[in-house]
Amino acid sequence: MSSDIHALSGAYALDALDSDERSEFEKHLADCPICRAEVDSLREAAAGLADLTETTPPPGLRERVLADAAVVRPLPPLVDRNRRRRRWRALLAVAAAVVLIAGGVAWHPWDRPSSPAxxxxxxxxxxxxxxxxxxxxxxxxxxxxxxxxxxxxxxxxxxxxxxxxxxxxxxxxxxxxxxxxxxxxxxxxxxxxxxxxxxxxxxxxxxxxxxxxxxxxxxxxxxxxxxxxxxxxxx
Incomplete structure (x- = not known):
């Protein structure tokens, strides 16, 4: 089991783990109430976005997010680079969801219209x-x-x-x-x-x-x- 197993909760909530990571994390999840609570809260936060008010994102948001993502210093997981990249994309999405919900506002990234589904x-x-x-x-x-x-x-x-x-x-x-x-x-x-x-x-x-x-x-x-x-x- 990797030393950063707790850091997988965000990626797991967004189904961004590969099969090996998912299997490892689900074994850990069965014995870790803290991770179970975190996964539940992240899934609830993501689901809550659909009920919030839409608005146009402020100018320059996309550039700021990409710039911040480029300088974020991740934890040193014992996984390969591709796995780490997928995980941080997932965690960034969850963090954005939590911030938007806390502010009471949600929007579709880069002004993308909602799909009928x-x-x-x-x-x-x-x-x-x-x-x-x-x-x-x-x-x-x-x-x-x-x-x-x-x-x-x-x-x-x-x-x-x-x-x-x-x-x-x-x-x-x-x-x-x-x-x-x-x-x-x-x-x-x-x-x-x-x-x-x-x-x-x-x-x-x-x-x-x-x-x-x-x-x-x-x-x-x-x-x-x-x-x-x-x-x-x-x-």
């Missing part, structure tokens, strides 16, 4: 090339924003700061067709004031979406006047 179900509707967006502010100050993509045949809703409802009541979403009929499209969980979800049912032919207050569990047809009614543009 990295988006949530709601995000895929929001970022579809033909996505339409319409927002309504409610009298109590809450907002309802609906996104519709005809190419995906999907709609998604983001609600914020909805007024509290009496016990046994929930907000229910609806999709409206060209004849004015309302089809149930999902229920905001009871007691939740802010949420986002993809609406049930085909959305390409819908002309709008609505929100009503319904008994817990939802209704098959609206039983109240709409709290919000939002029209889509032409599909």
């Amino acid at each position: 990295s988006l949530s179900a709601v995000g895929r509707v929001q970022h579809a090339p033909d996505a339409q967006r319409t927002t309504q502010t409610l009298p109590d100050g809450g907002t309802v924003t609906v996104y519709r993509s005809a190419s995906l045949d999907k709609a998604a809703v983001v609600v914020k700061d909805l007024a509290a409802l009496p016990d046994g009541k929930v907000y229910e979403m609806w999709l409206q067709d060209a004849k004015g009929s309302m089809a149930p499209a999902g229920v905001v969980p009871a007691g939740v004031s802010s949420a986002e979800m993809v609406l049930d049912g085909p959305a390409a032919a819908a002309v709008g979406a609505g929100v009503t207050v319904e008994p817990a569990g939802g209704s098959r047809t609206p039983t109240s006047d709409p709290v919000a009614l939002l029209a889509f543009g032409s599909a």
Whole structure:
């Protein structure tokens, strides 16, 4: 076992070890609670990047990172140069993730756009090339924003700061067709004031979406006047 086995935790968390290193480290991991805790925290930090706000990196960031990487003095592991290089690339990525999370901001390196596979179900509707967006502010100050993509045949809703409802009541979403009929499209969980979800049912032919207050569990047809009614543009 190499003397720097503890230093492998970052590279292990990012799956940057070769098979021999991985086998050696996993044997060590079984008996080292400190390394297990570090691996878990690094994996959690990396996963948390997807939930943070995106912003443009400051000018010169790439050059500073590369310059710093060139002068970093690594620990002297008993491994070959290629292994050491892979490890430090992995540790640098983890360190960047931790710094960005601590600051509450994340961005894609060198302004690279997100791939569709990295988006949530709601995000895929929001970022579809033909996505339409319409927002309504409610009298109590809450907002309802609906996104519709005809190419995906999907709609998604983001609600914020909805007024509290009496016990046994929930907000229910609806999709409206060209004849004015309302089809149930999902229920905001009871007691939740802010949420986002993809609406049930085909959305390409819908002309709008609505929100009503319904008994817990939802209704098959609206039983109240709409709290919000939002029209889509032409599909």
